[in-house]
Amino acid sequence: MVLPRKKTATLTGIVIPTDWNDRQEVVAAALATADEKEYPIAGNKKGKELMDLLQHQVEATGALERDEKGRMVITIRSYIVK
Numbered sequence: 001m002v003l004p005r006k007k008t009a010t011l012t013g014i015v016i017p018t019d020w021n022d023r024q025e026v027v028a029a030a031l032a033t034a035d036e037k038e039y040p041i042a043g044n045k046k047g048k049e050l051m052d053l054l055q056h057q058v059e060a061t062g063a064l065e066r067d068e069k070g071r072m073v074i075t076i077r078s079y080i081v082k
Helices: 045-053
Strands: 007-020 026-033 038-040 057-066 072-081
Touching: 007 038, 007 045, 007 072, 026 045, 038 072, 045 057, 045 072
Parallel strands: none
Antiparallel strands: 007 026, 007 057, 026 038, 057 072
């Protein structure tokens, strides 16, 4: 079985919260783009850094791949706050 290659992309959007823990702390985020799509952000080091930039616009570059739910998830390699 051949695994699909990850696609590298640069997306611009606003970092939004998508999940909270029992103490109402944000534990997951996504990048909401101008075309009304949301890309969940993987929990790697750069992705976790974006948790401090909720409601900020960023330009993020990283690998896009589908998760088990069929959503396109971005694993952030680099980003610029706009």
